[in-house]
Amino acid sequence: MPELVAGCVAAGVRGVGLWREETAAYGLRRTAELCRSAGLPVTSLCRGGFFGADDWYDDNRRAIDEAAELGAPVLVLVSGGQDGRDLDGARARVGDAVGRLVPYALQAGVTLAIEPLHPMFCADRCVVSTLGQALDLAEPYPAQAVGVVVDTYHVWWDDQVWAQIERAGRAGRIACFQLADWITPLPAGVLLGRGLPGSGCIDLGRFATAVDAAGYTGPVEVEVFHELVWQRPGAQVLAATVAGYRSAVGDR
């Protein structure tokens, strides 16, 4: 955590998205103090969700508390897999669960951001598969309480995503914008197949332009999940990330 924070500050990166596990490992309060004293805002906390789990309600309230303590305006929700064969039912359950969390999130000042995950995760990680679905689920609630994540890795294949980004912008619901690039072949389990920005086949610049045009002015989070990238020294990866980002979407 100290290496990450110092690296971001040194590289001129102006914010960082954190995950709960790593934050807990370093200590929640310690992480919050570290980021605050470094002047590095926490842009989002990943992840709440998994609404099929028995303790989803308590666990998500804890995640909201953690986001609030970190000063993160956004809790990213990975909504959980299908659990059975009733996909419509599983999707409806996500909507109900988000609704139950809304009062708590509003009170904490944390926006719940529903993240559509790539359809290859529909069975086991997230039944919300498109930006349109995420927006449908968010719609009953105030935008301050429930937004969506636009993550290039998950939605790049969708020909309807451009219209849905416009829709999300009009509704003020783009709570988080994440850049990750698609590389092949996919590894077993398909979780750790994301390359550095620019190394894959996604037109990242088009997404950056689209969220800009939709009125999004928040941070851009770059996500890289890949064993080979993770084996490299952090500072080197951060430098490559910044370079890849600049080359893919320009200076913003």
Add this chain to the structure above:
Amino acid sequence: MPELVAGCVAAGVRGVGLWREETAAYGLRRTAELCRSAGLPVTSLCRGGFFGADDWYDDNRRAIDEAAELGAPVLVLVSGGQDGRDLDGARARVGDAVGRLVPYALQAGVTLAIEPLHPMFCADRCVVSTLGQALDLAEPYPAQAVGVVVDTYHVWWDDQVWAQIERAGRAGRIACFQLADWITPLPAGVLLGRGLPGSGCIDLGRFATAVDAAGYTGPVEVEVFHELVWQRPGAQVLAATVAGYRSAVGDR
């Protein structure tokens, strides 16, 4: 090939979909004669497509010829990956290529069936990712020349698929209906992760009911791509397939 054909006949399976590689290995004419003399119709030939390849035009005409020789009414098209970062362009290229093949297909009496593949294949195998897209691409051409494939494995995650199956039925464009089940975790490369019907998370019965309701009266092809299944004796796999099929969708 003889084992396959004899097995289907013995099991009361009334047709078989073939792949080009295996057909060529046994011999095209020999395969055609084998199926004909066994009274086992070839329901489709897999696959044409891959329109990014240099020789796509000649290769697809050969595939049409092969389907005609086998008496297969349908050539399944796997349209090819993105090849660069211009996804809209790649999709438009598929439409153009299909259009160029239409006269040849009509003359041969073979329907070109555009198969939407799961979005996880968008980069490297098929830029047609939804049934809606496949129908949009087919629309300019007569239904006799260009139809679509409904393959449960590729479209089960899509909440718009039910409306698109109705649309496909109204237009008389369901050229092929394939059942395959989704199991996790996905293997590296994600090609060989399909289980026997009933072993996965797809509501196969709902799909069978939907294509029935859309007026489809053609064969149901079961596809199983899995190393562990392929290692078992053919007759055993065929019996398990028939049992899984009956249990998942009933006697039809």
